[in-house]
Amino acid sequence: MKAIYILWLRELKRYVRSRAQIVASLGNPLLYLLVLGFGLGPVFQRAGNGNYFQFVAPGVIAMSVLFSSIFSGLGLLWDRQFGFLKETLVAPVPRLQIMIGRTMGGATVALIQGLLICTVCVIAGFRPAHLATVPIAFGFMVLIALLFAALGVAIGSSLQDMQGFQLIMNFLVMPIYFLSGALFPLTGLPTVLSYVTKADPLAYGIDGMRHMLLGRSSFDPMLDFAVMAIVGAVLMVVGAYRFSKIEI
Amino acid sequence: MIKVQNLVKTFGSFTAVNDISFEVGEGEIFAFLGPNGAGKTTTIKMLTTLLRPTGGSIELDGLDPQARQNDVRKRFGIVFQDPSLDGDLTAWENMEIHGVLYHVPHKVRRERTEELLRLFELWERRNDQVKKFSGGMKRRLEIARGFLHTPRILFLDEPTLGLDPQSRNQLWTHVKKLNETERVTVFLTTHYMDEADRVAHRIGIIDHGKLAAQGTPQEIKAQTGAATLEDAFLALTGSTIREEEASSADKMRQFAKMWSGGRR
Numbered sequence: 001m002k003a004i005y006i007l008w009l010r011e012l013k014r015y016v017r018s019r020a021q022i023v024a025s026l027g028n029p030l031l032y033l034l035v036l037g038f039g040l041g042p043v044f045q046r047a048g049n050g051n052y053f054q055f056v057a058p059g060v061i062a063m064s065v066l067f068s069s070i071f072s073g074l075g076l077l078w079d080r081q082f083g084f085l086k087e088t089l090v091a092p093v094p095r096l097q098i099m100i101g102r103t104m105g106g107a108t109v110a111l112i113q114g115l116l117i118c119t120v121c122v123i124a125g126f127r128p129a130h131l132a133t134v135p136i137a138f139g140f141m142v143l144i145a146l147l148f149a150a151l152g153v154a155i156g157s158s159l160q161d162m163q164g165f166q167l168i169m170n171f172l173v174m175p176i177y178f179l180s181g182a183l184f185p186l187t188g189l190p191t192v193l194s195y196v197t198k199a200d201p202l203a204y205g206i207d208g209m210r211h212m213l214l215g216r217s218s219f220d221p222m223l224d225f226a227v228m229a230i231v232g233a234v235l236m237v238v239g240a241y242r243f244s245k246i247e248i
Numbered sequence: 249m250i251k252v253q254n255l256v257k258t259f260g261s262f263t264a265v266n267d268i269s270f271e272v273g274e275g276e277i278f279a280f281l282g283p284n285g286a287g288k289t290t291t292i293k294m295l296t297t298l299l300r301p302t303g304g305s306i307e308l309d310g311l312d313p314q315a316r317q318n319d320v321r322k323r324f325g326i327v328f329q330d331p332s333l334d335g336d337l338t339a340w341e342n343m344e345i346h347g348v349l350y351h352v353p354h355k356v357r358r359e360r361t362e363e364l365l366r367l368f369e370l371w372e373r374r375n376d377q378v379k380k381f382s383g384g385m386k387r388r389l390e391i392a393r394g395f396l397h398t399p400r401i402l403f404l405d406e407p408t409l410g411l412d413p414q415s416r417n418q419l420w421t422h423v424k425k426l427n428e429t430e431r432v433t434v435f436l437t438t439h440y441m442d443e444a445d446r447v448a449h450r451i452g453i454i455d456h457g458k459l460a461a462q463g464t465p466q467e468i469k470a471q472t473g474a475a476t477l478e479d480a481f482l483a484l485t486g487s488t489i490r491e492e493e494a495s496s497a498d499k500m501r502q503f504a505k506m507w508s509g510g511r512r
Binding site for chain 1: 293296297298299317318319321322326328330331332333334336337341342344345346348349350351377393496497499500501503504
């Protein structure tokens, strides 16, 4: 247990100390939030979908959680060759504990990042429709963070060099984001697109958040929860397995 | 302390380590030398539980590294070829995490960390982030950390690579001192023959996965009739340069160099 705690704490300390990185990582979500949020607002309004800024805010929050958590896992690629991770792999600690400590740390950092964007959203004018269900929305954020931190670990443990990183970025992370309905409603889509979005776990996470924050959703919130929990659990197992197979 | 018998490791059709046997006694400093790709790192990985041997047997302090991984891991410390410190954390915090991972009790951990940081002349800088340290300081910290859990054996995989003569000298002085005071067995690899000659009690030379010679530096020099260990090494391993395919680790190393401006 102590090993898990200290590795979790390590991720947190690293995050707090890299201020430049914190600021840099806020840039992308803010661009989406402020430019798209206000830029597409009038069109969205005219299409009869209501306030776009309100709609896109949960999507952008989820986006920052997604990126932060998946990168923490992908960082394994670097960490196991030039970082501290190698030292932990020869320590008399079961690998599972190391994987849990690191994944939890990555997920926590992602959550903090998400909460930062949350704060920015509120300052910029975002108002949840129901305050009572805000904690449940936070619960969905936790699920998103854990799921993608685990996915990151699974991939980061399998990659061999930096080239693979670009591939993952362009063919996995970006599609997950764009197909999740973070930026547009998932109702009334062309058939193919609607099937593809249904295969994207993030779609359920964001849908759950929207349901709890705004009271609008495309799926049943119980379905959202079930998909996130099951996919998350499966990815945890896959991540732990891949991690246990790392050779250095 | 280390007992290796008929050790074999094959990767597909390639035999990296081909039937080597040697013993390292308690408190001994053993230098494991060989050209690039000779099988040094593969051997260290097998000794340190990271790779499963294809054949043969290994005993570390009487234990089999594969059968009793955690017991064996408690018994050795290791300094890898590539840095394994956390640059965002301070020297103290790096030691702290190591202590926790190796189940060193809180009080002992504090005392020993102080003792080791003082010995390696890092105490004044204990609250500085490691990324501000020079290459030599980082190396010293890694070795200090390797000693924290009072290992019986310390593995050093090319610990002096990229250091200036001053830092190298100082580093070996410390290692020798701890070898004497704590009776820790040291197993090291290096490409600097003069270092091996000065520091090691015994030497093993490996080439193409086979042990070409072993003995004290004097014995090896006498065996080949060479004046220096470097000449003896060349006589035993030939002077052809070993062309190796760059592994993924090498590619990453190049990438790392690019980003850090050539400094390690």
